[in-house]
Amino acid sequence: MKFRLRHALAVVGIAAVVSLTAACSTAVSTDSATSTGTATSAARTPVKDLKIAIVLSGPTTDHDFNQVGYEAAEAAGKSVGAKVAFAENVSDANAERTIRNFASEGYQLIIAHSFSFGDATLKVAKEFPDTVFMAGTATSNASNVGTYDNPDYQGAYLAGMLAAGTSTDGTVGWVSAIQTPNLLANLHAYEAGAKDINAKATVLHSFIGSFYDPPKAKEAALAQIQKGAQVLSAQTVGTIDGAIAGKAYAIGALTDQNFLGPQTVLTSVTWDVSPLFTDIAKAVQDGSWTNKNYSYGIKEGSIGLADFHGLESKVPADVMKTVLEREAQIKDGSFTVPYDVSTVD
Amino acid sequence: MDILNWIVSASGEGFFSATMRLAVPLLLAAIGAIYAERAGAINVGLEGMMLSSALSAALVASSTGSTTTGLLAGVVTGVGVAALLAIFTVLLPADPVVVGISLNLLAVGGTSFIFRVAVGQAGTTSTTPVIEASPIPGLDQIPILGPLLFDQSYLVYIALLGVVVTWLVLKYTGWGLLIRSAGEHPAAVDSLGLSVNRTRFLALLVSGGFAGLGGAFLSLVASNQFVENMTAGRGYIAMAILILGQRSPWGVLIASLIFGAGDAFQLRAQLDNTGIPFQFLLMIPYVLTIVTLAVFGRKLIDPAALGKHFRRGHR
Numbered sequence: 001m002k003f004r005l006r007h008a009l010a011v012v013g014i015a016a017v018v019s020l021t022a023a024c025s026t027a028v029s030t031d032s033a034t035s036t037g038t039a040t041s042a043a044r045t046p047v048k049d050l051k052i053a054i055v056l057s058g059p060t061t062d063h064d065f066n067q068v069g070y071e072a073a074e075a076a077g078k079s080v081g082a083k084v085a086f087a088e089n090v091s092d093a094n095a096e097r098t099i100r101n102f103a104s105e106g107y108q109l110i111i112a113h114s115f116s117f118g119d120a121t122l123k124v125a126k127e128f129p130d131t132v133f134m135a136g137t138a139t140s141n142a143s144n145v146g147t148y149d150n151p152d153y154q155g156a157y158l159a160g161m162l163a164a165g166t167s168t169d170g171t172v173g174w175v176s177a178i179q180t181p182n183l184l185a186n187l188h189a190y191e192a193g194a195k196d197i198n199a200k201a202t203v204l205h206s207f208i209g210s211f212y213d214p215p216k217a218k219e220a221a222l223a224q225i226q227k228g229a230q231v232l233s234a235q236t237v238g239t240i241d242g243a244i245a246g247k248a249y250a251i252g253a254l255t256d257q258n259f260l261g262p263q264t265v266l267t268s269v270t271w272d273v274s275p276l277f278t279d280i281a282k283a284v285q286d287g288s289w290t291n292k293n294y295s296y297g298i299k300e301g302s303i304g305l306a307d308f309h310g311l312e313s314k315v316p317a318d319v320m321k322t323v324l325e326r327e328a329q330i331k332d333g334s335f336t337v338p339y340d341v342s343t344v345d
Numbered sequence: 346m347d348i349l350n351w352i353v354s355a356s357g358e359g360f361f362s363a364t365m366r367l368a369v370p371l372l373l374a375a376i377g378a379i380y381a382e383r384a385g386a387i388n389v390g391l392e393g394m395m396l397s398s399a400l401s402a403a404l405v406a407s408s409t410g411s412t413t414t415g416l417l418a419g420v421v422t423g424v425g426v427a428a429l430l431a432i433f434t435v436l437l438p439a440d441p442v443v444v445g446i447s448l449n450l451l452a453v454g455g456t457s458f459i460f461r462v463a464v465g466q467a468g469t470t471s472t473t474p475v476i477e478a479s480p481i482p483g484l485d486q487i488p489i490l491g492p493l494l495f496d497q498s499y500l501v502y503i504a505l506l507g508v509v510v511t512w513l514v515l516k517y518t519g520w521g522l523l524i525r526s527a528g529e530h531p532a533a534v535d536s537l538g539l540s541v542n543r544t545r546f547l548a549l550l551v552s553g554g555f556a557g558l559g560g561a562f563l564s565l566v567a568s569n570q571f572v573e574n575m576t577a578g579r580g581y582i583a584m585a586i587l588i589l590g591q592r593s594p595w596g597v598l599i600a601s602l603i604f605g606a607g608d609a610f611q612l613r614a615q616l617d618n619t620g621i622p623f624q625f626l627l628m629i630p631y632v633l634t635i636v637t638l639a640v641f642g643r644k645l646i647d648p649a650a651l652g653k654h655f656r657r658g659h660r
Contacts, residue, residue, distance in 0.1 A: 344623075
């Protein structure tokens with residue numbers, strides 16, 4: 001009997017651990033510290049039959065981070081004539097093995113498309129000095145490890161402006177999975193954007209603790225709507241479902257997510273990483289690749305707002321005008337979106 | 346009386362209705378598992394059954410445009426996966442935990458594969474019709490109980506009906522007695538010329554059907570789409586709920602409501618600038634479940650023959 005109780009406790013405990021692992025495993029990834037590293041000047045040997053591999057932490061069908069990366073790798077491969085392979089749903093524990101597999105199979109450019117694959121990439125890179133590695137972020141860089149980032153916080157600023165300007169009282173929401181530097185930069189910029197348009201704007205934020213739990217995200221969205229949020233930034237799948245059910249508006253993230261709620265999704269902050277991947281692939285081919293941090297934002301055309309699909313009318317005209325002006329200022333460099341990755345409660 | 350005001354306020358009602366919505370998928374899976382475990386068959390495959398059903402419900406509902414058909418597809422899928430589990434663990438003497446876990450892993454890969462074959466790389470079942478809430482006029486105005494029980498989708502009413510029916514079946518029907526006997530003293534069942542294994546097989550199928558409803562709830566009510574691995578461990582939580590509820594329908598109802606309330610509470614507490622880290626708030630439903638189990642779980646008694654393979658003529 002005593003054993004049964006312990007057994008029962010173990011089941012609950014395992015369930016709790018499983019659900020919290022996601023929160024812990026990615027929370028440790030650090031800021032893109034690599035940008036401070038020095039670029040090597042020595043030119044690399046040009047690569048003839050380039051083979052690109054991309055390692056993804058989630059499915060290629062998530063309409064989100066992993067899909068953007070997968071499609072960009074495919075696009076880059078097509079435009080430079082390289083073969084592309086991918087591995088999806090790779091857990092942090094499996095990252096090193098997967099990356100090493102690709103390296104030993106002769107892929108000359110390996111993209112570790114996650115903010116938590118940095119250490120694994122650095123480790124494998126030491127064993128394959130002739131292979132070029134690109135990591136989402138890493139704590140340091142090496143002669144053959146470069147990094148890239150997703151500066152979608154720049155778009156989040158515009159989203160915050162749109163949201164607070166569309167909300168009648170400035171109360172807006174933001175639903176996300178967990179705290180990563182990228183998402184925190186996104187949240188802070190969203191807040192700054194909201195305050196830019198309405199100094200009294202209130203930004204509610206929720207973290208649901210895992211990346212793919214739409215029912216939970218929907219409930220988080222509904223809780224925010226009940227609390228008065230009228231426009232939600234959908235940083236995780238399911239938020240838009242909540243906005244539909246709670247009759248609020250949403251702003252999609254990373255891909256044009258209007259199809260998830262044609263009457264609900266005002267626009268989406270899109271991220272197109274294919275110019276970045278294509279440039280890197282070309283640089284590896286002609287030997288001009290260097291191990292710096294590659295950052296393509298609004299200015300470079302990688303971050304932007306998707307089509308409004310007829311919902312422009314829901315955004316007050318003066319708000320829309322201000323938003324477009326800001327976007328132009330970010331493009332010409334006269335305005336810089338604040339970058340803040342401090343943690344929040 | 347702040348509390349009383351809060352209970353009837355919009356945010357109070359929101360809390361109670363969210364509690365039920367968060368509890369129902371767990372409740373459905375756990376109710377079904379009562380049949381299986383009381384009959385002596387362990388069902389570790391709840392997660393896989395829910396995930397498979399979430400997919401088939403979404404696919405069928407979006408292709409036929411009918412949520413009812415989708416729901417039925419979810420139930421059939423749940424029963425199908427349960428049949429697989431039953432073949433291996435009831436008819437063949439395979440370890441139920443090993444087979445259950447294997448089925449869960451199979452479901453993760455299998456559903457992802459079928460989903461992509463069905464809708465393509467960039468595809469989605471976002472056109473999945475949604476089952477809307479259908480409040481019961483009058484009853485939905487009762488404080489607490491109204492938003493909790495009577496302002497929900499019909500799937501919630503089915504779940505509540507499932508609690509009552511399961512209680513009646515187990516307590517007052519011959520089949521209920523047969524189920525309990527198969528779990529407590531299979532040799533006695535056998536000596537009466539009744540089949541232990543047929544009872545267990547059927548009980549597992551019922552469990553699969555309920556888990557199927559729970560899975561369909563996830564893709565047809567709790568969100569408007571199927572997303573790979575969207576059960577997010579709910580099948581395992583349901584197993585914990587089953588044990589916490591002491592394998593009784595009413596216990597399981599209360600246990601799942603405790604978990605749902607914890608979850609609904611933490612989602613709201615995150616918005617209140619309490620200064621408590623969100624990671625801690627996310628733990629609340631789990632901590633609540635562990636604490637409740639530690640306090641009230643002392644008289645937990647498993648069915649005597651739980652997980653023991655039965656072969657006629659063997660001891």
